[in-house]
Amino acid sequence: MQVGVSTASSYWIGGTTLYMPNQWLWSDGSNSTYVNWAAGQPSSTSGCITPHIPNGLWYSESCETLKYYICEIQPSSSATTYPTRPPYSSACPPGWLYMEFPGKCYYFENKNTLYFNSSRARCQNLGGDLVTIHSFEENTIVAGLIMQLTKYVDFEAYNDIYIGLYKQPNNTWAWIDGSPVNFTYWGNLQNDQWGPNGTVTFLQFGIGQNFTWVPDEDSGDTYVFCEMTPQISQTNGVAYGHYENNIKEKDGFYGAGRKNRH
Incomplete structure (x- = not known):
């Protein structure tokens, strides 16, 4: 696709x-x-x-x-038939949503708005971490999922969520899990405009923002969005990753999001 x-x-x-x-x-x-x-x-x-x-x-x-x-x-009649993934499993904890691509569990929480370090600590306490993104397709999937999970929240027109990209002391960007920075998607505020003060990154999903990224000084608080790699079960030699989706439409949703800083 x-x-x-x-x-x-x-x-x-x-x-x-x-x-x-x-x-x-x-x-x-x-x-x-x-x-x-x-x-x-x-x-x-x-x-x-x-x-x-x-x-x-x-x-x-x-x-x-x-x-x-x-x-x-x-598909052609000679197309390869792949095994069907059973719909539910304990691979993702309750309240987490599994996405077949990119094969991760995701969690959204809007009980409190937190800064970068506190957001990461919350994700780690839940067994995950902040999101890492390695392709345009993954960025689109993640942003679309955020849009779905926040559709009952009274956000303002411009909104963003912390992702796990931060600036190192040598002024280069790195993912919190140590994976390579092989994809970036900076918006109108390019990463070098903030110089050494732009130390962490938001993914923007507000109207007209096109899911681009913007650097920040960790000066704003957002709702928490986490990811984790699901456990893998083996069935007849085939690896499956499943999901446990206990997200309810309005449970725990609290209203206004953080104001746009820009």
Whole structure:
């Protein structure tokens, strides 16, 4: 799957009335046995279906509107069949969410807002650590997960979460787990603008921020976001990593987030 980031608020999928007037069909000609219309939709009996971000609800719009789009392709009959991962396990502790890519457990906590060192200490007390990111795809997955986990929190328009990238005494950046810094995603405030004072890093997930990173002097507090590597169980010689998802929609959610500093 090709993963990318854009500021688009909607995109095209294959639902349309182009093939049969007044009837919604998929682009392969099949009927829509599943629908996810927003309230008051479809707004017309003709057009194409466009889900809106972040809630995924469907809207009917003119098919002539320019938008990003999502494609799919059927695998060939010779494609390799991979074992199915059982859905639940104790590999991740209760309250942690497992993501198959990049194969880690994640935890979000908004009971308190903490500075970098305190955020890391909290993650370590839970058996994990602050997040490390090593590719554009992983950055997109992590940021999207944060967006999902915080959708019931009354954040302001610009928000960020500490990740585990910090500046060493020799003025170079390093991940807290010692892994190589083989990917960075600095935003408008480049890492050298802060000089020696920019010692830790936020991942920005506010509106228009595109999940970029910004250095900071550890002068702001945020909610806590942690990761851990799940335990691996062996089944018939195949390694599995599973998830235990006990995250509830509104439990423990406290309202306003930290104000934008910039």
